[in-house]
Amino acid sequence: MTYSNAKTTGESLPRRKPPKMQGLSLNGFWNDQRFRNFAAQAIVIALVIGFFVYIFGNAQRALSDQGIKTGFGFLMDSAGFAIGESPIPFSASDTFLRAYGVGILNTLKVSFAAIVLASIIGVLLGVARLSRNVMLNRFASVYVEVFRNTPQLLQIVFWYMLAVQLPGPKQAFSLDGIAFLSNRGLAIPGPGEGSGFGFALIGLVIAAGLVVLLRRHLEKRLRQTGQKFNGLPLSIAIMVIVPAVIWTVFGTPSQIEIPALRGFNIRGGLQLSPEFLALFLGLSLYIAAFIAEIVRAGIASVNQGQIEAATAMGIKNSDVLWRVVLPQAMRVIVPPSTAQYVSLLKNSSLGVMIGYPELFNLNNTILTASGNTVEAIIIMMAIYLSLTTTIAVIMNWYNRSVQLKER
Amino acid sequence: MTSHRLISNAQTGASAARPAPVATSGLVHWARQNLFDGIHNTIFTLLCCALLIATVPDLFRWAIWDAAWTSANGADACKATTGACWAIVQEKYRLMLFGTYPYEQHWRGALVVLILGVMSIVSGFRVFWTKWLLVAWCVAWVAIFVLQLGGVFGLVPTPTHLWGGLPLTLLIFFSTVIGGLPVAILLALGRQSNLPIIKALCIGFVEMVRGVPLVTVLFMAALIFPLFVPEAMTPDKFVRALIGMLMFFAAYAADIFRGGLQAIPRGQYEAAEALGLPYWQKTTRIILPQTLRIVLPALMNDIIRAFKNTTFIAIIGLFDILGATKSALEDPTWVSYGTEAYLFVIALYFVVCFSMSKYSASLERDLNKGNTR
Helix, strand or coil: CHHHHHHHHHCCCCCCCCCCCCCCCCCCHHHCHHHHHHHHHHHHHHHHHHHHHHHHHHHHHHHHHCCCCCCHHHHHCECCCCCCCCCCCCCCCCEHHHHHHHHHHHHHHHHHHHHHHHHHHHHHHHHHHHCCCHHHHHHHHHHHHHHHCCCHHHHHHHHHHHHHCCCCHHHCEEECCCEEEECCEEEECEECCCCCHHHHHHHHHHHHHHHHHHHHHHHHHHHHHCCCCCCHHHHHHHHHHHHHHHHHHCCCCCCEECCEEECCEEECCEEECHHHHHHHHHHHHHHHHHHHHHHHHHHHCCCHHHHHHHHHCCCCHHHHHHHHHHHHHHHHHHHHHHHHHHHHHHHHHHHHHCCCCCHHHHHHHHHHHHCCHHHHHHHHHHHHHHHHHHHHHHHHHHHHHHCCCCC | CHHHHHHHHHHHCCCCCCCCCCCCCHHHHHHHHHCCCHHHHHHHHHHHHHHHHHHHHHHHHHHHHCCECCCCCCCHHHHHCCCCECHHHHHHHHHHHHCCCCHHHHHHHHHHHHHHHHHHHHHHCHHHCCHHHHHHHHHHHHHHHHHHHCCCCCCCCCCHHHCCHHHHHHHHHHHHHHHHHHHHHHHHHHHHCCCHHHHHHHHHHHHHHHHCCHHHHHHHHHHHHHHHCCHHHCCCHHHHHHHHHHHHHHHHHHHHHHHHHHHCCHHHHHHHHHCCCCHHHHHHHHHHHHHHHHHHHHHHHHHHHHHHHHHHHHCCCCCEHHHHHHHHCCCCCCHHHHHHHHHHHHHHHHHHHHHHHHHHHHHHHHHCHHHCC
8 A cells, every 4th residue: 555655646647537527428427326316216116006006906807806885885784793892782684884893992992901901010010020029020020021922813712712601690609799700701890781870980080180280299298398298198199089060960870780591691790701811811911921021120220329329318219210210211111012002902903803892803804795805905994004003192291201301 | 246246135134034036947937938927817717728729629539539530431420520621632632632633544634743843842942043053944834835745655645724723723823923023124224224115014014913913914815805806816715815914914013123123223324334334245244143143033923923823714614723623522422512612722732832931031131141241
């Protein structure tokens, strides 16, 4: 390198030609980077469009050969099939549109219940894995390893297998005669038909809003004046009294039905089918193992010095947990939890294996009954995409509220 | 310290007998430290003990003491006991492990499983990470398809619709990963590309596939795709299921690679460009090797998930282990012992996934050695 430099510096360098003008010249244009970029993209897009045109053309032809009307008009036709379990009344004469509604509600029902249970178990297990108590610690690790390292579908099928092998209604396991577990599912005390629990539910929502407002006010007061006020008893009181008052004002007779064996079956109360139970357990127990790992990693990620500093300042233990450790841990916990919740919702489609009428399963029925394959698939995909996006949006909003506030 | 104490003892005039020191070793100390450390821990320990006492003896009685182990007299032994019926595994293991594959040809399936198992274990050791390993994989791959498909060397032809059980599960899994990784890398690169159309297509594909359940992707690939193309051009069901699995795996892995690509410092790209390396050389020689190291742990998690997800092909009617087990349980004599059969399959999956996750953890530690003190 130095040698060639020494050699060339003495002599006059040959003048280099000025760089070629960077216009599109026809001469050797295939070597031009811009042309190549353009050509590559043009080819790709032509291939993609060609593929879809070809495929939909074929489908169109095949469907018209079978005499199936295309378009979304079929949604208003009557479905002609019954659905095993449905949160809203559904009969064979109802429309396909309503069938989709049932599918969405069933998917949401099982997913929401499973998300709640998975979060509770996950947090408990995650904390247990950090415990110094060896037994508790080991117990949690074994749970996490077993549930994380076996396929979710197998777990669901296994729970279903267990659920249908339970004894019949007459020999059902019973808890003091108020809850029954049999091969027809789980029956627990619940609101009977037509009782006004809707009002209590509205009351609960209002109460939750009030509690949030109260918390905000107390937090603000704490920051401004340093005065502490334990809001917990008041919050609980609001949560109990407000729904109760609203409920009584509307004069609803309180009727919690207790299930009982009548004839060959257990009736009354809240009936949970074996399919629902198996899917619910399969979804929540599996995701709980992942949540546990996320929670453990999140809490472990908080710098030990933070805890030591808080303790040294004389902050009491519960405040160290709630005001120092958790706010920092949540930043690490929330983003991966979002992915797990989305995954749970998507995997509720595994209900098809055991016959729980969730969206995917019902879509198959709708698709067969109507023959409108393409439309049914588009609808199903659109629903799943919007459901998963909704969860992601809600969790991202929550994520922003726990992240570090930077200027 | 000692002299100080001596002095203080001397000053008080009498040396009072001190209590024996608390043991700092041994079982009692360990238990005191780890199990009965404070009131909360003691309660937890007692609760755990109670749970163990309540479940372990019953479980032991069911799974081992009262269990029926042999199917010599059919299901008689199982009917006679209240314990587990492991006899179903002895009775049905051929069907569960090989599915619809012709009975006399099961040795070929077993050989395929053996080859894949040995190759995976060998590939786990970093000393073997040379180009010869790639050659070995190519040879193994050819051997596997010759064994599975038959039709040459006097082997009875066994087309893909006869495949089943463990060989099918493993073939789907390995093909998904081996075929999916290059697609994932291309998708991730496409997402980083400055060609707007390519970028949009890659983002669209990845987000679309990640937003819907795997079951729907499989369903599209296996059951809907044939409606869209003429019959002569439809690949068989195994290939269609594979395409679905591959697309799903690739979309998730692409997102992992994207994270890895973003973690490479800008300077690496600029240095490569300053050296005048064209795009593909820059990518394959500078960027990807560094990316691979970063993404390996996350990628291993994804690969483990891909293995667990192979069970999904049972939903579209292929006879993988789950599908084959389901069909084995259609036998009315054994139909009520499904729990035991599924436990066997679950145990099988657990062994593989658990080893993979332990291996992945050790690999992560190995790769991280440079960053630890």
